[in-house]
Amino acid sequence: MDNLQTEVLELEFNEFSKGNVAITENDFAKILLRYTYLNAEEYDAYLERLMDRVKVERGITFEEFRDFCRFLNNLEDFAIAMRMYTLADRAISQSEFSRAVKICTGFSLSKHLIDTVFAIFDDNGDGMLSYREFIAIMKDRVHRGFKSSAKSEGWDAFRHCMKHEMKQTQSK
Ligand SMILES: [Ca+2]
Numbered sequence: 001m002d003n004l005q006t007e008v009l010e011l012e013f014n015e016f017s018k019g020n021v022a023i024t025e026n027d028f029a030k031i032l033l034r035y036t037y038l039n040a041e042e043y044d045a046y047l048e049r050l051m052d053r054v055k056v057e058r059g060i061t062f063e064e065f066r067d068f069c070r071f072l073n074n075l076e077d078f079a080i081a082m083r084m085y086t087l088a089d090r091a092i093s094q095s096e097f098s099r100a101v102k103i104c105t106g107f108s109l110s111k112h113l114i115d116t117v118f119a120i121f122d123d124n125g126d127g128m129l130s131y132r133e134f135i136a137i138m139k140d141r142v143h144r145g146f147k148s149s150a151k152s153e154g155w156d157a158f159r160h161c162m163k164h165e166m167k168q169t170q171s172k
Helices: 002-017 025-033 040-053 062-073 075-085 094-105 111-121 135-148 152-171
Strands: none
Touching: 002 025, 002 062, 025 040, 025 111, 025 135, 040 111, 062 075, 062 094, 062 111, 075 094, 075 135, 094 111
């Protein structure tokens, strides 16, 4: 299962990396925003804002990208964990985000990746991510990505399988 997922992600990564070891932060954002409901204007605003905010273009390595996609597969669990922080619709800080990812997935995302995610999604610029800023948008992406594509059945099964596999790994 793990090999299959890695292979699929490698294809998506290579489409942007063109043989380099890392993709740009901008490309990373493009992949994430690919299946969202954002219109063209909103989409451009996300990318422009990111360009303004990223001081050093370090790039996103395949490992960072893969870990983030694994985390997206656990988005529902993360949303539940996040709700503990956001009961009064309070947004979460980078360290809270990092901790919640660790709780849901068992692994940590790199500091640079989290910086980049906040640079993309922190709509009001307060340095925190609210449910609306992040989960609401990524949830739609997952939903649509799996639903509208011709491969949707395969993806659903794949995702289901991944979830099952991860639960088993966690309970061992
Ligand atoms: Ca914010």
